[in-house]
Amino acid sequence: MEIRMTNLTKIFTSKNKKEVRAVDHVDLKIPSGKLIGLLGPSGCGxxxxLYLIAGLLRQNEGEIFFGDEEVTETPPEKRGIGLVFQNYALYPHMTVRENILFPLQNLKVEKEEAIRRTVEIAELVGLQEMLDRKPKELSGGQQQRVAIARALVKKPRVLLLDEPLSNLDARLRLQTREEIKRIQRETQITTVFVTHDQEEAMSISDEIVVMKDGVIQQMGEPQYVYNFPINLFVAKFLGSPQINIFDGEIKNKEILINSMKVGDTKLEDQKVTIGIRPEGFIVDTKKESNFHFVIDLVETIGRDTTLIIEIPGNEGGLLDKKTFKAIVDSDYKIGVGHDVYFKVKPGKMYLFDASGSVL
Ligand SMILES: Nc1ncnc2c1ncn2[C@@H]1O[C@H](COP(=O)(O)OP(=O)(O)OP(=O)(O)O)[C@@H](O)[C@H]1O
Ligand SMILES: [Mg+2]
Structure with a gap:
């Protein structure tokens, strides 16, 4: 089921009459059968x-469609959605079976059919052995699977997940996210997965939507958005360690950082912001380039060595010294205090104008 939003706007008014545009003229098409990661910093909307799609909040402007059907004015219980929140919200006094069955009783589904569907869904989420347990006898990941089963048993048209992994520890988080991915693939249900964790969104989603201040910045396949960020915000939000940012300039078709040449361009002379991914540096052992720095710190973890380098001329006192990170092959024998020469891998450097748009 495709979800389509046009011109969707939600304004909250706080007590001091200040307006917050939590969702600001959003146009978004979520393709049928896909898992979409809705991603952005805390408070971005x-x-x-998600609650507008669910019908739990009322928009100030705009329309929402499920397929060809407009649902803008449809109450939540008639939209055919399954919702899962961060806190599992299970009924503690009920068994897993009763928890999953509960929505079907509400819908007055015939008893035999309801029991059949409960067992089927329990198998899908891998809980068939635990149907007689109470929530407190389950791990966090298992409890969240009950919540997902309960959302799916109604055969919803869309599945909406709001930070479903936030309460789990690191290992369970990874496991449960793989599980969600598998369940989504098997059911082919159109799913919106909300998270502020870029790595989580990148790993689980068919496509990601990056949001800032209520406005959609970019949508696309995770690797595409990573490789072709539309602006500085998206470039900085995706990737760990973060992309390195330099003040730079273009002069006579050359890209310069601290007057050192890092590349060529067809663009006219101007000041630019330059982003280089940490994995975008190649150590130039022949010292052909003149793009070089003195190394301040070296961290080697397994295959990779991370060089941490202060950007000269950018230091503004001890606390906000500007540094950058270059991840290079650990075969290079490089030490603190050495002068290291770099080349930049094609496609790993981005130029941004003063407004932050990619050039
Ligand atoms: N009921 C409300 N009343 C007033 N303002 C609200 C209300 N709900 C949300 N907001 C504001 O709307 C903006 C978007 O909030 P929202 O909860 O959608 O953010 P979020 O991206 O889900 O953040 P988080 O990652 O912290 O969950 C924020 O500025 C928030 O303070
Ligand atoms: Mg939230």
Missing amino acids: KSTT
């Missing part, structure tokens, strides 16, 4: 968007 992810949950609000």
Whole structure:
């Protein structure tokens, strides 16, 4: 089921009459059968968007469609959605079976059919052995699977997940996210997965939507958005360690950082912001380039060595010294205090104008 939003806007008014545009003229098409990661920093409007799709909040402007059907004025219980929140919200006094069955009783589904569907869904989420347990006898990951089963048993048209992994520890988080991916693939249900964790969104989603201040910045396949960020915000939000940012300039078709040449361009002379991914540096052992720095710190973890380098001329006192990170092959024998020469890998450097748009 395709979800389509046009011109969707939600304004909250706080007590001091200040308006917050939590969702600001959003046009978004979520393709049928896909898992979409809705991603952005805290307060950017992810949950609000999800609750508008669910019908739990009322928009100030705009329309929402499920396929060809407009659902803008449809109450939540008639939209055919399954919702899962961060806190599992299970009924503690009920068994897993009763928890999953509960929505079907509400829908007055015939008893035999309801029991059949409960067992089927329990198998899908891998809980068939645990149907008689109470929530407190389950791990966090298992409890969240019950919540997902309960959302799916109604055969919803869309599945909406709001930070479903936030309460789990690191290992369970990874495991449960793989599980969600598998369940989504098997059911082919159109799913919106909200998270502020870029790595989580990148790993689980068919496509990601990056949001900032209620406005959609970019949508696309995770690797595409990573490789071709539309602006500085998206470039900085995706990737760990973060992309390195330099003040730079273009002069006579050359890209310069601290007057050192890092590349060529067809662009006219101007000041630019330059982003280089940490994995975008190649150590130039022949010292052909003149793009070089003195190394301040070296961290070697397994295959990779991370060089941490202060950007000369950018230091503004001890606390906000500007540094950058270059991840290079650990075969290079490089030490603190050495002068290291770099080349930049094609496609790993981006130029941004004063407004932050990619050039
Ligand atoms: N009921 C409300 N009343 C007033 N303002 C609200 C309300 N709900 C959300 N907001 C504001 O709307 C903006 C978007 O909030 P939202 O909950 O959608 O963000 P979010 O992206 O889900 O953030 P988080 O990652 O912290 O969950 C924020 O500025 C928030 O303070
Ligand atoms: Mg939220």
